[in-house]
Amino acid sequence: MKVVKNSGHIVDFDRNKLKRSLEKSGADTATVKNVLNKIEKSLYHGISTKQIYKQAFSLLKKEANAHAARYNLRSALRQLGPAGFFFEKFISRLYSFEGFETKTNLTLKGKCVSHEIDICLKKDNTIAIVECKFHSNQNTHSDVKVPMYILSRYNDVKAVTQPVFSDADTVNKCIIVTNNRFTTDAVTFANCSGLELLSWNYPPEDNIKTKIDDNFLFPVTCLTTLSMAEKEKLLILDIILVNELINNSDSLEKLGISSNRVKNILKEASELCNYL
Numbered sequence: 071m072k073v074v075k076n077s078g079h080i081v082d083f084d085r086n087k088l089k090r091s092l093e094k095s096g097a098d099t100a101t102v103k104n105v106l107n108k109i110e111k112s113l114y115h116g117i118s119t120k121q122i123y124k125q126a127f128s129l130l131k132k133e134a135n136a137h138a139a140r141y142n143l144r145s146a147l148r149q150l151g152p153a154g155f156f157f158e159k160f161i162s163r164l165y166s167f168e169g170f171e172t173k174t175n176l177t178l179k180g181k182c183v184s185h186e187i188d189i190c191l192k193k194d195n196t197i198a199i200v201e202c203k204f205h206s207n208q209n210t211h212s213d214v215k216v217p218m219y220i221l222s223r224y225n226d227v228k229a230v231t232q233p234v235f236s237d238a239d240t241v242n243k244c245i246i247v248t249n250n251r252f253t254t255d256a257v258t259f260a261n262c263s264g265l266e267l268l269s270w271n272y273p274p275e276d277n278i279k280t281k282i283d284d285n286f287l288f289p290v291t292c293l294t295t296l297s298m299a300e301k302e303k304l305l306i307l308d309i310i311l312v313n314e315l316i317n318n319s320d321s322l323e324k325l326g327i328s329s330n331r332v333k334n335i336l337k338e339a340s341e342l343c344n345y346l
Contacts, residue, residue, distance in 0.1 A: 074118045077209045083113060088122065094283070095130055095141040105129045131294055135334075136341035139292040143282065144208065144270060147249045149291035149301065154204025156305045158188045160289050161202055161247050161268075163310055164281050165191050171235060178234070178241075180226030187227070191245075192235045198243035198266075199227060205250045212248045212269075214255040220246055221263050249278070286343040288312040293342070295335045300325055312339045 071083040088109065092102045109125055131138035139146075150157040162172045171192040178187050178199070189200035201220050203212045224244035231238040245266040246252075252260070252269050260267050271277050282288055290312055291301050303325055309315050315322070316339050322332045 071113050072115050073113075073122065074116060076118075076120060085110070088126070091141065092126060092130070095137040097130060097133060097137045101130075101133050101137070134341065135294045135338040138294050139288065139338060139342050140283075142292055142294065143279065143288070146289050146291040147270075147278070148206055148208065149298070150249075150289060150305070151204055151206045154202060156310065157204045157249060158202045159308075159310050161200065162189050164278070164287055165189070165200075167285055167287055169193055173234060176234065178227050178232050179230065180223070181229035182226050185223050185227055190234050190241075191243075192239070196243055197232075197235065197239050197241050198245055199224060199241055200245045200247060203246065203248040205248065208250060211251045211253050212246070212256055213253045214259050216252075217246055217256055217260040217263065217265050217267075220244065221265060224265070247278075286313065288342055290315055293335065293338055295331070295338045300327070313343050315339055316343065
């Protein structure tokens, strides 16, 4: 059975790949088997992977909103756009959870020129700048030009002391983050140049997806019980993570959401963050 990917490429339908993605949603074995069987019965030559995804999402949602929310994670990251400002805040939250002191949206003077920096991190003897490359299109990858360009900015910034966390900090690390993927050349160049990369699937053992899943740090855009407009309003209120919404549930009432819907939203949020 041939399917059409979002990129337009035609490939064989991969049952095991779909099964793994369903399992990662948190659904039990019986649910995964049931969803797989229903999808396989509806397949036809030339079906798009987008259609398969939509069907899987719908079937999971009937079982549990939290399963659908986990399955929707990558799409939820793209909803932190379109400019990527909220994606930067989300990444800052991930590092804060790991014990870093963070600051966002800074302007640092380099040896030659000034630079707008997305995030600065501090932990122990490490002070890092973080540059975020946000893509609204899931097929857009960050190529080698990205680390090449950022390396020159990093070298300029680290050449002088910076008044970020103290009066005279020395930047000694640079991290590049994207919600999508890096090309092979980008990874090779970054590793050779001493730059650290973080993407949806890189590094293999400690990437954005594993950081979210392992620590239950889901963005509020995951929630299936909220409309897109409501998600945007929560982001503006600086509620970026689902667990922040649980701890600030009165914000839902401020948005004019009915008590019954608030109850359903918090139920999904609690299940997603393993609070139930």
